[in-house]
Amino acid sequence: MKMNSVIFREYDIRGVYNSDFDLEFAKQLGRAFVTYVRAKTGQDRPRLTLGYDARLSSPDVAAAIAEGFKASGAHVIHLGMVTSPISYFSTFAIDSVAGGIMVTGSHNPPEYNGFKISYGKTTIHGEEIKTLEKIILAKDFVDDKGSEEKIDILTPYVERYKKEFGQLSLPVVIDCGNGAAGAIARRMYEAVGLKPTILFEKPDGNFPNHHPDPTVEKNLVDLKAEVLRSGAKVGIGFDGDADRIGLLDHTGRFILGDEIMALIAQAILKEKPGSKIIGDVKCSDRLYDFIRQQGGEAIMWKTGHSLIKEKVKSEKAPFGGELSGHVFFADRNYGYDDALYAGLRVIEILAKTGKTIPELLAGLPPSFNTPEIRIDTTEEKKHSIVARLKEKFAKPSQDYSTNLIDGIRVSYPDGWALARASNTQPVLVLRFESVTQAGLDRIQKSFEDVVNPLL
Numbered sequence: 075m076k077m078n079s080v081i082f083r084e085y086d087i088r089g090v091y092n093s094d095f096d097l098e099f100a101k102q103l104g105r106a107f108v109t110y111v112r113a114k115t116g117q118d119r120p121r122l123t124l125g126y127d128a129r130l131s132s133p134d135v136a137a138a139i140a141e142g143f144k145a146s147g148a149h150v151i152h153l154g155m156v157t158s159p160i161s162y163f164s165t166f167a168i169d170s171v172a173g174g175i176m177v178t179g180s181h182n183p184p185e186y187n188g189f190k191i192s193y194g195k196t197t198i199h200g201e202e203i204k205t206l207e208k209i210i211l212a213k214d215f216v217d218d219k220g221s222e223e224k225i226d227i228l229t230p231y232v233e234r235y236k237k238e239f240g241q242l243s244l245p246v247v248i249d250c251g252n253g254a255a256g257a258i259a260r261r262m263y264e265a266v267g268l269k270p271t272i273l274f275e276k277p278d279g280n281f282p283n284h285h286p287d288p289t290v291e292k293n294l295v296d297l298k299a300e301v302l303r304s305g306a307k308v309g310i311g312f313d314g315d316a317d318r319i320g321l322l323d324h325t326g327r328f329i330l331g332d333e334i335m336a337l338i339a340q341a342i343l344k345e346k347p348g349s350k351i352i353g354d355v356k357c358s359d360r361l362y363d364f365i366r367q368q369g370g371e372a373i374m375w376k377t378g379h380s381l382i383k384e385k386v387k388s389e390k391a392p393f394g395g396e397l398s399g400h401v402f403f404a405d406r407n408y409g410y411d412d413a414l415y416a417g418l419r420v421i422e423i424l425a426k427t428g429k430t431i432p433e434l435l436a437g438l439p440p441s442f443n444t445p446e447i448r449i450d451t452t453e454e455k456k457h458s459i460v461a462r463l464k465e466k467f468a469k470p471s472q473d474y475s476t477n478l479i480d481g482i483r484v485s486y487p488d489g490w491a492l493a494r495a496s497n498t499q500p501v502l503v504l505r506f507e508s509v510t511q512a513g514l515d516r517i518q519k520s521f522e523d524v525v526n527p528l529l
Contacts, residue, residue: 075099080453081188082207084497085199085380088179088188091131097138099210103189104142104175106209109216111148111172114193118147119220123174123192125153125161125227127254127315128277131187136177139189140222147218153227155277157254157316158190159412160231165195166408167230178254181287181313182499184279190315195408196387199380228258232265238406239418241267244425245306248417249297249320251286252278255312255414262414268421271304273297286313288320289399291328291445298326307424308431310417317379318399319413321420323431330445331397332357334420336364336438337431341423342393342405343368352385352394352402354378355480356446356505359490360439367437376480378497379411397446397505441489442514443507448496451529456495456502459528463493466524484520488513491521 075098081089087103089095111120122143126132132155143150151171153164161176173193179186191198191206209215248263248270250256256275263270273296274283284293288311301309301322311320321329329337332353339351343365351370353361354377365372375385379400386394392405400411407415427434451459460481467476467484477483481494481503489508496503504521508514 075102077210079207082203085197085203085378086188086190086498087203087206088182088186088498090185091135091187097134100135100138101142101145102210102215103206104139105146105215106206107173107175107191108143108146108148109209109214110206111193112216115172117172119149119218120172121149121151121168121170123151123153123161123164123168123171124177125156125164125174126177127158127179128155128252128256128279129179129184129187129314130279132177132279135187139175139177144220144222145218146216146220148220150220150222152222152224154224155254155257156227157258157412157414159317159410159414160227160258161190162192162197162408162410162412163231163234164227165192167227167234168225176315178315180315180498181318183285184281197380197383197410199378199384228261231258232262235262235415235418236265239266239422242418242421242425243267244308244421245304246421247271247273247297247300247304247306247309249273249288249294249309249311250275251288251293251312251314252276252281252283253286253312253314253316255316259312259414263418266418271300271306273300281314287318288313289318289331289446294320294322294328298322302326308420310420312413313399316413317411319401319416320399321431325432327432329431330358331395331399332361333435333438334399335395335401336361337423337434338395338401338416338419339365339370339393340368340434343370346392346405349393350389350391352382352389352391354382354396355477355483355494356397356492356503358441358443358507359485360441364438374477374479377494383410441507441509442511444505444514444518447504449502449504449525449529451500451502453500455528456500459502459525460493460495462528463521463524486513486517489517491517493521493525
């Protein structure tokens with residue numbers, strides 16, 4: 075069995091298939107999860123859902139998980155190819171489900187794959203994920219004979235949102251990126267009255283048209299061209315498992331993740347004044363200021379879909395999100411990140427107000443900022459570089475303040491800088507912002523002077 079311990083990350087399990095883990099690992103993970111669920115619930119034969127994304131390795135990996143489930147006595151409910159949000163939805167929509175596993179590499183390159191794991195109605199993270207590693211190492215498995223069934227989860231999913239949204243009307247282009255969104259996007263959007271132009275709809279784990287990450291502007295070149303050609307009011311992109319959303323306005327301008335949050339938060343706060351809105355450490359100061367100006371309570375939290383989801387729940391917030399395009403609705407939805415659903419919420423806002431995205435964001439102050447800068451490095455270096463920045467900036471200063479909630483965020487009177495180690499890849503994440511270009515250059519240089527010599 076191949077099992078590189080680095081795959082057990084903060085909020086999921088992920089690595090290079092057949093290098094960091096193999097099919098035997100997937101089977102043992104399935105068995106370990108049954109052990110975990112039995113200990114939590116006391117159920118001898120827990121009912122567990124199992125879905126997978128469009129990656130070439132995903133059907134085989136899912137089959138190995140199913141073997142592990144059954145070998146330990148679980149009842150496997152096969153969802154087939156679905157988005158991660160539909161996997162989450164299954165834990166709400168199917169009776170007596172104890173949890174589930176979604177096989178997905180999300181937005182990572184084609185050679186990656188992984189597992190997003192739900193216990194009850196939430197995804198596990200942190201020490202709970204490490205607990206699964208301990209169970210595997212101890213071979214703490216139960217021998218039993220399980221069972222399995224296949225169900226249609228797509229129909230109740232579509233019907234749920236057809237009932238919520240009724241009929242919408244807006245010219246829109248969506249880019250499925252050859253990911254799992256292609257299995258459901260057309261059906262879902264047409265069910266609410268839309269007639270979307272759809273790019274790269276066919277699921278294909280080779281991702282032949284572009285990398286499946288819509289939060290990187292260069293991946294949306296075709297979407298931009300089609301928005302401009304068709305005169306659509308919005309362009310919407312989805313990542314490989316459709317839990318991250320990318321957005322273009324009617325002019326083809328790329329809308330940053332925290333700008334998407336501002337757009338949505340504004341609408342929610344009109345309906346629910348004074349609500350808490352959760353953002354991650356990579357989001358702009360201007361987002362948090364904007365939320366407060368709109369009458370909301372802005373809360374900055376750690377990056378990670380499981381972590382933000384849990385914070386939305388614990389703070390009873392109607393909405394939260396990340397710069398990376400994960401957005402979480404708990405006002406009318408279940409509190410998890412679903413990009414297809416988020417797209418419908420954006421369309422609904424545009425249709426109801428009759429305004430364009432730039433008009434709706436007119437109250438958001440302009441700024442000079444970088445997108446998320448992702449520097450490929452090693453697992454060791456990404457942590458050591460952040461540690462070095464903490465050494466330099468953690469001491470109190472009259473010139474800046476420091477936040478160590480996730481990595482290091484240094485705030486100046488005219489802007490801020492962030493560095494953190496990615497929880498999903500051997501990548502160092504940086505972001506910078508200021509009210510002036512000169513300020514941005516200065517703030518960025520203050521970090522890069524430390525970072526660049528260490529790369």
